[in-house]
Amino acid sequence: MVAHIRSLILGFTAGVLVAAILIQQLLSLPLSDPIVQYTKDPLELNTPPLPRPALDDMASSLRSSLQIAQRALLRGRYKSAHSAHSPLQSIAPSSTRKPLTSLSSSNTFSTSVPRMASKKSLIDAAKERRSIYELNKNSPIPDSKIVDIVKTAADYVPSAFNSQSTRLVTLLGKEHEVFWDQVLDVLKPIVPEEKWADSKGRLEGFRAAYGTVLFFTDPEPVDNLRKNIPSYAHHFGDWAEQSNAMHQYFLWVALEAEGLGANLQHYNPLVDQKTQEHYKIPLEWKLRAQLVFGGRAGELPAPKDKLPVEKKVFVHGANL
Numbered sequence: 552m553v554a555h556i557r558s559l560i561l562g563f564t565a566g567v568l569v570a571a572i573l574i575q576q577l578l579s580l581p582l583s584d585p586i587v588q589y590t591k592d593p594l595e596l597n598t599p600p601l602p603r604p605a606l607d608d609m610a611s612s613l614r615s616s617l618q619i620a621q622r623a624l625l626r627g628r629y630k631s632a633h634s635a636h637s638p639l640q641s642i643a644p645s646s647t648r649k650p651l652t653s654l655s656s657s658n659t660f661s662t663s664v665p666r667m668a669s670k671k672s673l674i675d676a677a678k679e680r681r682s683i684y685e686l687n688k689n690s691p692i693p694d695s696k697i698v699d700i701v702k703t704a705a706d707y708v709p710s711a712f713n714s715q716s717t718r719l720v721t722l723l724g725k726e727h728e729v730f731w732d733q734v735l736d737v738l739k740p741i742v743p744e745e746k747w748a749d750s751k752g753r754l755e756g757f758r759a760a761y762g763t764v765l766f767f768t769d770p771e772p773v774d775n776l777r778k779n780i781p782s783y784a785h786h787f788g789d790w791a792e793q794s795n796a797m798h799q800y801f802l803w804v805a806l807e808a809e810g811l812g813a814n815l816q817h818y819n820p821l822v823d824q825k826t827q828e829h830y831k832i833p834l835e836w837k838l839r840a841q842l843v844f845g846g847r848a849g850e851l852p853a854p855k856d857k858l859p860v861e862k863k864v865f866v867h868g869a870n871l
């Protein structure tokens with residue numbers, strides 16, 4: 552009897568010990584390893600994972616459960632902050648408007664593979680993206696991260712027949728200022744004198760930002776498609792524009808997601824030649840847009856007018 556009880560106690564103790572070792576191993580897993588690896592270079596997302604045992608799976612499912620819980624919590628917070636307003640009517644009701652700087656410090660969304668405490672959904676980033684004109688030179692992320700995001704757009708945004716006709720030129724530091732000086736030089740002789748003060752102020756505002764992405768379309772792949780698939784020839788121009796615009800939107804939202812602000816400009820074609828010569832960009836590329844970005848200064852923009860959603864969205868066959 553005594554021997555029986557002793558073996559029961561021994562078995563129980565051994566079980567507790569094994570469980571304790573497993574829990575300790577699980578807790579001591581460097582949860583941030585894969586995150587650091589991806590944060591360094593999102594383009595390495597396809598790097599084969601480190602060969603690690605099933606504990607990795609356990610850790611990652613633990614991590615995703617926590618992320619799901621955190622997102623649910625954040626959603627709850629978002630809803631309660633906006634409970635009086637449908638998000639379709641108002642992005643940022645004035646009663647809840649915050650200075651942009653405070654938004655960026657609490658702006659936890661990141662295009663990096665998310666850390667648990669730094670995740671905002673794509674939907675939330677899309678809702679929070681606005682045209683931000685008051686920008687400064689304080690970037691919450693390093694240049695390497697900005698360049699990675701631009702490369703991600705180039706590699707992952709789709710294009711018709713995978714033609715990849717969009718070209719992205721990223722201007723940072725002095726080169727960003729050179730571009731806006733060029734726009735100023737080009738505009739000065741053609742803007743009426745009485746309007747010059749306004750135009751100049753606007754351009755100086757863009758120059759005061761952190762950087763600019765120039766969006767070009769390379770006509771060569773588009774022309775090749777026209778030649779190779781003549782039955783669709785009339786579509787390829789539109790599709791190249793659409794793909795270029797997808798790059799614009801991707802970057803606009805991705806930079807917003809990282810806590811930057813941005814606005815979209817169109818000083819093409821006035822500035823094209825000067826810019827393309829200066830940056831040694833092939834002259835046949837067509838400049839389509841300029842995305843100015845930087846640290847957010849000033850207040851959040853006022854909520855924008857929205858057509859009732861019923862006028863824009865039509866649903867058939869859904870189980871609502």
Ligand SMILES: Cc1cc2nc3c(=O)[nH]c(=O)nc-3n(C[C@H](O)[C@H](O)[C@H](O)COP(=O)(O)O)c2cc1C
Nearest residue numbers: 680681682683684796814815816817818840852855
């Ligand atoms: C295709 C397109 C072209 C735009 N062109 C300009 C532009 O040349 N200058 C500008 O200041 N804003 C431009 N905008 C910004 C829009 O005016 C702005 O997105 C719109 O009023 C909605 O405001 P929001 O960006 O704050 O949501 C453009 C936006 C889009 C989508």
